[in-house]
Amino acid sequence: MLHPLRTLRRAARAAAFGAAALLLPLVGAATASAAEPAATAAGSGYWHTSGRQILDAADRPVRIAGINWFGFETANYVPHGLWSRDYKSMIDQMRSLGYNTIRLPYSDDIFAGTDPASINYSGGMNTDLQGLDSLQVMDRIVDHAGSVGMKVILDRHRPDSAGQSALWYTSAVPESTWLANLTSLAARYAGNDAVVGIDLHNEPHDPACWGCGDTTKDWRLAAERGGDAVLSANPNLLIFVEGVQTVDGVSGWWGGNLMGVGQYPVELSVPHRVVYSAHDYATSVAQQPWFTDASFPDNMPGVWDKYWGYIFKQNIAPVWVGEFGTTLQSTTDQKWLKALAGYLRPTSQYGADSFSWTFWSWNPNSGDTGGILKDDWTSVDTVKDGYLASIKAPDFGNGTGSGGGDTQAPTAPTGLTVTGTTATSVSLSWKAASDDTGVTGYDVYRGSTKAGTATGTTFTDTGVTAGTSHTYTVRARDAAGNTSTPSASATATTTGTGGNTGCKAVYTVNGDWGSGFGVDVTVTNTGTAPATSWKLTWTYGGSQKITNMWNASYTQTGASVTVTSTDYNGGLAAGAHTGFGFQGTPAAGAVPTVSCTLS
Numbered sequence: 001m002l003h004p005l006r007t008l009r010r011a012a013r014a015a016a017f018g019a020a021a022l023l024l025p026l027v028g029a030a031t032a033s034a035a036e037p038a039a040t041a042a043g044s045g046y047w048h049t050s051g052r053q054i055l056d057a058a059d060r061p062v063r064i065a066g067i068n069w070f071g072f073e074t075a076n077y078v079p080h081g082l083w084s085r086d087y088k089s090m091i092d093q094m095r096s097l098g099y100n101t102i103r104l105p106y107s108d109d110i111f112a113g114t115d116p117a118s119i120n121y122s123g124g125m126n127t128d129l130q131g132l133d134s135l136q137v138m139d140r141i142v143d144h145a146g147s148v149g150m151k152v153i154l155d156r157h158r159p160d161s162a163g164q165s166a167l168w169y170t171s172a173v174p175e176s177t178w179l180a181n182l183t184s185l186a187a188r189y190a191g192n193d194a195v196v197g198i199d200l201h202n203e204p205h206d207p208a209c210w211g212c213g214d215t216t217k218d219w220r221l222a223a224e225r226g227g228d229a230v231l232s233a234n235p236n237l238l239i240f241v242e243g244v245q246t247v248d249g250v251s252g253w254w255g256g257n258l259m260g261v262g263q264y265p266v267e268l269s270v271p272h273r274v275v276y277s278a279h280d281y282a283t284s285v286a287q288q289p290w291f292t293d294a295s296f297p298d299n300m301p302g303v304w305d306k307y308w309g310y311i312f313k314q315n316i317a318p319v320w321v322g323e324f325g326t327t328l329q330s331t332t333d334q335k336w337l338k339a340l341a342g343y344l345r346p347t348s349q350y351g352a353d354s355f356s357w358t359f360w361s362w363n364p365n366s367g368d369t370g371g372i373l374k375d376d377w378t379s380v381d382t383v384k385d386g387y388l389a390s391i392k393a394p395d396f397g398n399g400t401g402s403g404g405g406d407t408q409a410p411t412a413p414t415g416l417t418v419t420g421t422t423a424t425s426v427s428l429s430w431k432a433a434s435d436d437t438g439v440t441g442y443d444v445y446r447g448s449t450k451a452g453t454a455t456g457t458t459f460t461d462t463g464v465t466a467g468t469s470h471t472y473t474v475r476a477r478d479a480a481g482n483t484s485t486p487s488a489s490a491t492a493t494t495t496g497t498g499g500n501t502g503c504k505a506v507y508t509v510n511g512d513w514g515s516g517f518g519v520d521v522t523v524t525n526t527g528t529a530p531a532t533s534w535k536l537t538w539t540y541g542g543s544q545k546i547t548n549m550w551n552a553s554y555t556q557t558g559a560s561v562t563v564t565s566t567d568y569n570g571g572l573a574a575g576a577h578t579g580f581g582f583q584g585t586p587a588a589g590a591v592p593t594v595s596c597t598l599s
Contacts, residue, residue, distance in 0.1 A: 043396035046236035048272040051315040063397035064356035066101030073107040073157035075317045077134040084377040086125040098392040103358040105157035120149045147195025155199040168201040179229045186233035188230035197238030199224040203255035205245035210260030227268045242277045255279040259309040275318045277306035282326035282333035285368045293381035297339040307548035325360035325369035346390040350523035352397040385583045386550040391516040410435035410476035410484040418492040423466040426492040429458045433476035466568040469493045501594035502527025509588045517588035522579045533570035536563040538592040
């Protein structure tokens with residue numbers, strides 16, 4: 001099986017920018033969401049694990065939903081893009097987009113007093129970084145990230161800036177140096193809980209093994225030595241342990257094969273500190289056999305279960321997908337990313353009882369994936385960012401849980417019944433579900449769309465289309481965010497003859513973090529003739545303002561919004577549907593009434 005030479009993408013275009021990069025306008029990304037959090041905010045303090053969950057200092061479950069910002073591991077010895085932007089504005093923009101954690105790759109070179117290259121100090125940018133070495137720049141990045149409520153995971157990416165290594169050591173950088181530098185880094189940030197953990201080594205691969213017992217190749221044993229070195233200097237840190245390439249003759253992505261964990265878990269001197277980390281990519285990085293399987297993408301959950309998902313599902317330990325990314329240029333890659341986001345579990349449905357992740361990458365100059373930023377280092381690739389909207393957790397997504405490692409889901413509600421209909425509403429009732437710790441609420445679905453939530457056993461879905469059949473299911477939810485399987489379905493037909501002129505739009509809030517929100521909209525041609533374009537209008541009842549949108553164009557005047565189709569999704573056959581998404585500020589507020597027309 002072929003695997004990518006991943007060193008190529010880390011700094012494919014760094015030299016092309018350098019110190020002579022042009023000054024670019026900075027985004028005004030610092031918003032209310034970037035304010036210093038209260039001491040009791042979700043995710044506060046150092047973190048630990050319980051079963052498959054990561055818990056904060058108050059034992060509340062948290063979800064890492066972050067971004068990789070690379071560069072310290074390259075010959076720049078500093079995160080890339082500072083030739084164009086101030087580092088604080090970069091971090092503020094990450095925060096404003098809903099990322100809560102930064103993974104910072106580095107190489108052991110930075111412990112030798114390296115001087116950062118290609119930082120722009122003109123125009124008031126990065127002025128407080130002048131004269132600092134690489135580790136001192138890292139201090140400033142950590143401090144600012146912590147000041148805006150973000151966490152940092154430090155990633156020992158390479159032994160030196162020359163390239164990735166299969167093992168955690170090389171002839172030039174022996175294991176003793178690796179251990180000494182891990183210990184030094186842990187001690188450097190002891191007491192600064194903005195740094196929550198260290199990823200011990202990036203993408204171990206053949207000849208690295210897991211559980212083979214050879215201390216020169218067994219990554220699992222090395223991870224125990226490395227983890228204990230970190231914990232000797234700071235016992236509060238999480239230890240992130242990636243997989244290998246091949247286990248028992250079965251190969252996968254570099255660092256993405258954790259099949260050996262079930263038999264050979266990592267055991268450290270301090271309990272409740274291990275988080276397993278997988279990497280997973282699409283065809284823009286390399287081809288894999290599962291992409292050409294006839295059942296793709298439906299086969300992907302089984303692939304992920306096999307390599308690393310079972311660790312989470314069997315409640316062995318938390319799983320963090322430390323890297324995943326794609327250029328999104330192929331249909332295969334688009335299907336892969338959509339499937340993976342679903343597999344990682346939507347925050348709105350599961351809260352922090354979910355897989356954690358950091359997307360590769362923030363940087364646009366990753367040769368085989370691109371980034372969330374476009375080549376100007378300021379504009380956001382809203383399409384790519386939009387794929388991640390449902391799994392973001394800007395405030396660590398702990399609102400649905402109370403910790404304690406509860407992983408038992410409630411029973412499915414029974415007796416779902418339609419109790420009434422009008423032209424614009426459907427009323428439902430059902431029998432209460434049961435749970436070992438108590439049911440805290442119910443999620444009501446109209447088809448695959450979440451129509452709303454209820455604390456009791458009744459719900460009225462308003463604003464639905466007249467003269468139309470709607471199918472409903474209900475899921476129960478407990479305090480830890482565990483959700484039941486769906487109830488049996490119930491179907492209702494609203495009264496009247498309909499008034500949508502053959503066009504139906506469903507507006508669904510997929511995330512609301514107080515200072516911002518995300519929305520998915522599905523547009524369906526319910527008529528009998530094809531359409532060439534569509535237009536939606538609505539009026540907000542509050543101060544909501546759209547900040548970015550993908551797969552559609554929009555204008556907003558005050559509270560009034562008009563959205564029109566693009567040249568590639570306006571054509572809708574009878575019965576066909578399409579979708580778009582957007583983000584806005586501040587909180588989502590009430591779902592507006594959406595008017596939809598076709599032409």
